[in-house]
Every structure is written in C-alpha cells, then in structure tokens.
Amino acid sequence: MFEHIQAAPADPILGLNDAFRNDLNPNKINLGVGVYKDEQGATPILKSVKQAEERLLNQELTKSYLSIEGAPAYRQAVQTLLFGEDHNIITKQLAQTAHTPGGTGALRIAAEFIKKHLPEATMWVSNPTWANHQAVFQSVGLEVGSYAYYDANTKGLDFEALLASLSQVPAGDVVLFHGCCHNPTGIDPTPEQWYQLAKLCSKQGFLPLFDFAYQGFGEGIEEDAKGLRTFLEHVPEMLIANSFSKNFGLYNERVGALTIVCETAEQTEAAFTQVKRCIRTNYSNPPSHGSAIVAEILNSKELRSLWEMELKSMRTRIHEMRSLFVNTLRTKGVTQDFSFISKQRGMFSFSGLTPDQVAQLRKDFGIYIVGSGRINVAGMTHENMEPLCDAIATVLK
Numbered sequence: 100m101f102e103h104i105q106a107a108p109a110d111p112i113l114g115l116n117d118a119f120r121n122d123l124n125p126n127k128i129n130l131g132v133g134v135y136k137d138e139q140g141a142t143p144i145l146k147s148v149k150q151a152e153e154r155l156l157n158q159e160l161t162k163s164y165l166s167i168e169g170a171p172a173y174r175q176a177v178q179t180l181l182f183g184e185d186h187n188i189i190t191k192q193l194a195q196t197a198h199t200p201g202g203t204g205a206l207r208i209a210a211e212f213i214k215k216h217l218p219e220a221t222m223w224v225s226n227p228t229w230a231n232h233q234a235v236f237q238s239v240g241l242e243v244g245s246y247a248y249y250d251a252n253t254k255g256l257d258f259e260a261l262l263a264s265l266s267q268v269p270a271g272d273v274v275l276f277h278g279c280c281h282n283p284t285g286i287d288p289t290p291e292q293w294y295q296l297a298k299l300c301s302k303q304g305f306l307p308l309f310d311f312a313y314q315g316f317g318e319g320i321e322e323d324a325k326g327l328r329t330f331l332e333h334v335p336e337m338l339i340a341n342s343f344s345k346n347f348g349l350y351n352e353r354v355g356a357l358t359i360v361c362e363t364a365e366q367t368e369a370a371f372t373q374v375k376r377c378i379r380t381n382y383s384n385p386p387s388h389g390s391a392i393v394a395e396i397l398n399s400k401e402l403r404s405l406w407e408m409e410l411k412s413m414r415t416r417i418h419e420m421r422s423l424f425v426n427t428l429r430t431k432g433v434t435q436d437f438s439f440i441s442k443q444r445g446m447f448s449f450s451g452l453t454p455d456q457v458a459q460l461r462k463d464f465g466i467y468i469v470g471s472g473r474i475n476v477a478g479m480t481h482e483n484m485e486p487l488c489d490a491i492a493t494v495l496k
C-alpha cells in the first residue's frame with residue numbers, strides 16, 4: 100500500500116536546522132529558524148515562566164481534559180492582550196477565543212473554518228510571506244493568491260502596489276495580514292498605512308485574518324497591536340491567529356489562540372460553535388500546560404511586570420544587533436547600503452543576499468541563512484558579529 104509513496108521535500112526552514120546541527124564547523128552560525136537567542140546564543144526559559152511553573156506545580160490538582168476551547172482564564176487573558184483592557188469588543192462580548200496548539204494550530208483551524216463556511220473564498224497572502232502560510236491554507240483545499248508587499252529596490256514596503264493589489268480583492272475573500280514584525284521582511288505598515296488598509300478593507304468587504312505571532316517584539320505590547328485595533332474601528336468581523344511561542348519563549352508548549360470577532364454577540368456565539376467543531380475533529384481539546392503558564396503570568400501583577408521586562412530585553416537586544424550589524428558591515432568595507440536592516444522590526448530581515456551568496460556562506464563559513472535571504476537577527480551576538488560580517492563582506496565581493 101505504501102510502495103508508491105515518494106519522500107516529501109525537506110521543510111525549507113526546519114530542514115536547515117537539521118543541517119546546522121549536523122555541521123561539524125566549530126564556528127558555525129545559525130541565522131535560519133525563527134527562534135530567539137540571547138547574547139550567549141541560547142534560547143533560555145524566561146524567569147517569569149519558571150516562576151509561573153513553580154506556582155502551577157503546587158496548585159495543580161488534575162490532569163483531566165480542558166474544554167474544547169481551553170481554560171477561561173487563558174482565553175480572557177488573550178483577549179486583553181489583543182484588544183487592550185476594557186475594549187468594547189470585550190465588554191460587548193463580540194469576540195470568542197479558543198486556545199490552539201501554537202499559532203500554526205490557530206491558522207489551521209481558521210483555514211478549515213473558512214473552507215467550510217466561506218467555501219468560495221480565496222485566501223490572499225503577502226508576497227513574500229511566512230513559508231508555511233500557503234501550505235496550511237492549501238492543505239484544506241483553499242485557493243491561495245498573493246498581494247504585492249515588498250519592494251526589492253527600496254528594501255521597503257511597496258505601499259502603492261499593496262493598495263492596488265488589495266483593491267482587486269472582491270468581497271467575501273480573506274486577506275491575511277501580519278499583525279507586526281512581518282515574516283520574512285521585517286517591514287510593517289505605519290499607523291497611517293494601517294488606517295488606509297482598514298478603510299480599504301471596509302470598502303472592499305473582504306475579511307481580515309491577522310496572524311499575530313510577535314506581539315511585543317516590534318515596538319511594544321500595545322504599539323504592536325495598533326494595526327489590528329485600527330482595523331476593528333472600521334470592520335465588524337475578523338479572525339486573529341496569535342502565538343505565544345516567541346513572546347513567552349514557549350515554543351515547544353504549543354500555545355496560541357484563534358479569536359473570532361463578529362458584529363453581534365449572538366453571531367459570535369454561533370460562529371464560535373463552528374470553530375469548536377473544527378477543533379473537536381482535529382485534536383479534540385488543547386494541551387493545558389503552556390496556557391496555564393501564560394494565564395498565571397498575565398493575571399499576576401508581579402509576574403506580568405517581570406515578563407514585560409524580559410520581553411523588553413529581548414526586543415532591545417534585537418534592535419541593538421540590527422544597528423551593530425549595519426555598522427560592522429560598514430567597518431568591513433561593504434559599500435552596499437544595509438541601513439534598511441536597522442529600520443526593520445522583529446526577528447527577521449530580508450538581507451538581499453542572493454541564493455548563490457547564501458549557499459557560499461553555508462559551504463565556506465558554516466553560516467546558515469534561509470535560501471530567500473531571510474536572516475534571523477536574533478541569531479547574532481557580539482561574539483559572532485565580526486566573523487559573520489567578515490564572511491558576508493567576502494561573499495559580496
């Protein structure tokens with residue numbers, strides 16, 4: 100029965116990690132997979148997370164199932180982070196949130212929900228976008244199209260082309276936006292541009308799906324939610340897939356959420372029962388531990404302020420590495436302008452390195468970068484900056 104099955108190609112990003120692990124070069128540098136690393140190159144457990152876990156260990160009384168949608172304290176905490184304290188979406192019960200296994204789980208449930216209830220809809224994703232988006236939506240049979248986003252000449256947002264693309268999207272289709280820290284480019288719309296996009300969305304009548312995987316990694320917890328909250332002033336319906344993999348460092352606990360917003364509390368309630376049906380036939384109900392940690396932290400004044408400090412220090416370190424990278428390249432005599440890197444936000448930047456240069460960096464220097472030229476800035480440290488920039492200067496010659 101299985102004889103005819105051909106091997107699937109390696110995942111372009113996770114496959115790179117395996118290759119890095121097997122590389123014997125002692126000076127290897129991993130700027131591939133999207134995981135935060137500290138100055139020592141480690142991905143440590145946050146102190147706020149460890150303290151929350153200690154509390155949970157003492158308090159936990161059962162390992163019985165959670166409900167399909169997850170624990171109430173977690174679901175409430177997610178909404179407060181997304182919308183802000185006492186937002187009318189919360190007070191009027193216009194949103195319902197389900198805990199999902201990571202942001203990917205939220206996207207997959209959203210995809211199934213869309214396919215089932217908006218079967219004619221096309222999904223629109225930015226060009227470029229996170230490598231997994233297209234595959235997740237196609238896996239449920241949705242058509243996926245792309246809209247203009249990145250300008251390779253300016254290394255910035257091609258806002259005119261973006262508006263022109265989205266002006267062609269008909270009512271009833273779904274458009275995915277990166278809430279902040281666009282993956283892979285690191286380029287986000289400005290507040291004014293978010294406003295224009297929200298107005299366009301309202302005029303065209305397409306449904307926005309926000310993928311919000313990096314809240315707090317760009318400018319700050321509240322600032323990074325600006326795009327999503329601006330949209331909510333202009334459109335009555337939205338889907339939000341958020342993840343706590345990065346901002347809580349809870350990668351392997353698989354903790355994220357899918358939130359649906361409708362025009363009335365009754366509509367939200369009804370639509371949410373269908374979200375729960377999708378969950379029931381996938382994994383039935385979510386794993387508890389990661390969500391209990393997030394809820395414990397967000398609902399404790401002391402742990403929350405510790406987490407905010409830790410999040411700020413991750414964000415600040417990435418900003419510092421961006422500037423140091425640009426300056427160090429300059430000191431190595433690189434004449435190409437890399438200043439765009441320090442203007443971008445989040446863990447990623449499109450470096451503009453070609454596939455050949457990326458291949459040479461890997462072969463000659465043990466430096467691992469995704470083939471598209473996307474670099475994970477969080478993989479840079481004070482220690483690896485000099486050899487990294489020396490190598491890049493060499494391949495740019």
Ligand code: PMP
Pocket residue numbers: 133200201202203204229277282310311312342343344350354355
């Ligand atoms: N969306 C984007 C844009 C991402 O970058 C990621 C993680 N790389 C995800 C979703 C998925 O997050 P998770 O690991 O929580 O599934």
